[in-house]
Amino acid sequence: MHSVLDRALDCVVGALGKTTDTTGVTLHRSPDAGRARLADRAFDFNSAVPSGVRLEMLTDATELELDARLTVVLPLGMPSGGSVFDLVVDGGLREPVVAKEQSPIDPAFFDPGTGSPEAGPAEPTTVRFRIGPRAGERRVEIWLPVTPAVTLIDVRVPDGASVRPAPASGPLWVHYGSSISQCSDADRPTATWPAAVARSAGRSLVNLGLGGQCQLDPFMARAVRDLPASAISLELGINVHNADSMRERAFVPAFHGFLDTIRDGHPSTPVLVVSPIVCPAAEQRPGPTLVGPDGMVHTVDRPEELAFGALTLARIRALLSEHVEQRRRDGDDRLHIVDGTTLFGPDDVADLPDGLHPNAAGYARMAERFLTRSFGRAGAFG
Structure with a gap:
């Protein structure tokens, strides 16, 4: 050897x-x-x-x-x-x-x-x-x-x-997201939902799903901008809630700034925004989220006077939908959004063992559903 x-x-x-x-x-x-x-x-x-x-x-x-x-x-x-x-x-x-x-x-x-x-x-x-x-x-x-x-x-x-x-396995798909996209609970590397989708769609994958770190960091937007992607997806929102790192006033311009940077390098590349999948503890309560002795994710109580502008998952989904539609009205018809709960929703929580992260079966289901909504004939990248 x-x-x-x-x-x-x-x-x-x-x-x-x-x-x-x-x-x-x-x-x-x-x-x-x-x-x-x-x-x-x-x-x-x-x-x-x-x-x-x-x-x-x-x-x-x-x-x-x-x-x-x-x-x-x-x-x-x-x-x-x-x-x-x-x-x-x-x-x-x-x-x-x-x-x-x-x-x-x-x-x-x-x-x-x-x-x-x-x-x-x-x-x-x-x-x-x-x-x-x-x-x-x-x-x-x-x-x-x-x-x-x-x-x-x-x-x-x-x-x-x-x-x-070896030659590239296909056109480049760049995906940015959280631990939901890093998929450390997948049972093998090719069974993360982004890897499964890429293999099924004949795409070469760059997976920028980083556990806990999907905070719309400008340097990550520049990284996406500078890659020769033919398709881009952004799984957004859950880590902002987990860390309670932004309120509505900061989240909205951070989202637009992230997209503006990507569009500087990819003015016409299709971009698909993915809003948060279900997280029962966070749907109607703002972050931060903590992990209890039982291994389950939960939120904490906060004084009512601190609630103004705090983000629940339901509010994050509404904001992402509203501002994607605003950009589409402004002419960006290559920008799309999928509601994360259509990929993994309330009916799937049996495969959400800690209340936040899907298990291997959950990731397999996400892959099937995302493939249709992204690379399928009527999908954002189809």
Whole structure:
């Protein structure tokens, strides 16, 4: 076996940046400069969770080994089922490959009030992918996990085997969103709803769904603007509510500013806004949301005099609908909106185990419904 790390990095699809240090190469789903200025632990971690990131290569290798460090967020002492990789060979999805060796960090690491220490580097693990007997050059995709932050250490193939970047799998679809789009509860990387939709629609995916971080950050709008997308979707609203980070006065211009920036680079590209899916605790109550001892999401009571301009999910949906329609009246007929509750609504809450995030079955249902409303014949991108 010999190292092909540099060539493998040329095959990365779905990442916007990377950091290299003595522990390896960490791929990021955010621009390096904006992330550095923000300097937020939770943003950094979720940016390094490679949801939708994969190696797309042409290779005559019969097998491939990947060394990586996998860091998961788990309450200390809680067991994990491992990190799942997916292998696709000439379009055929193989059985998932599971890496058991992971290093957990406690959620308290992300709370600046705890004084928790810096997380140390995870221990390395080796993941082996059996591609099959030598049969000439094949298209191989390795989809990285959607739960841990991943640092690549090395990629190896048998002596004499070659690796080079594969052509794009289709026109580029860029999706921006929250943990609902990062899909860390999916049972495999190709089963996140954006990945499932992209594979069904024949699109190359860049998934900018970042857990807790869909805050209409201007540097993320610039990132979307600068990508050569043929279709753009924006799953908006839930993280603004979760963090109670904006009131109506700030949310409306932030939304317009985000779209204005995207339109600077994509004046006629179809853009589909997705309003929040159902979250029972937040429908008629403003944020922030917290997680109780039972693992369920809930809101907190606030004095009535602080309620002016506070955002419930119902109000966020109404605002997004109103302002998309306003922009359409102003001439942007390539801007569309889908009500998130038509993708995952009140009748689906049995698959919402924590009251906020769908489970694997819920994500599968979202994929089916979004595919019709986006890339279907009568969809926004159809």
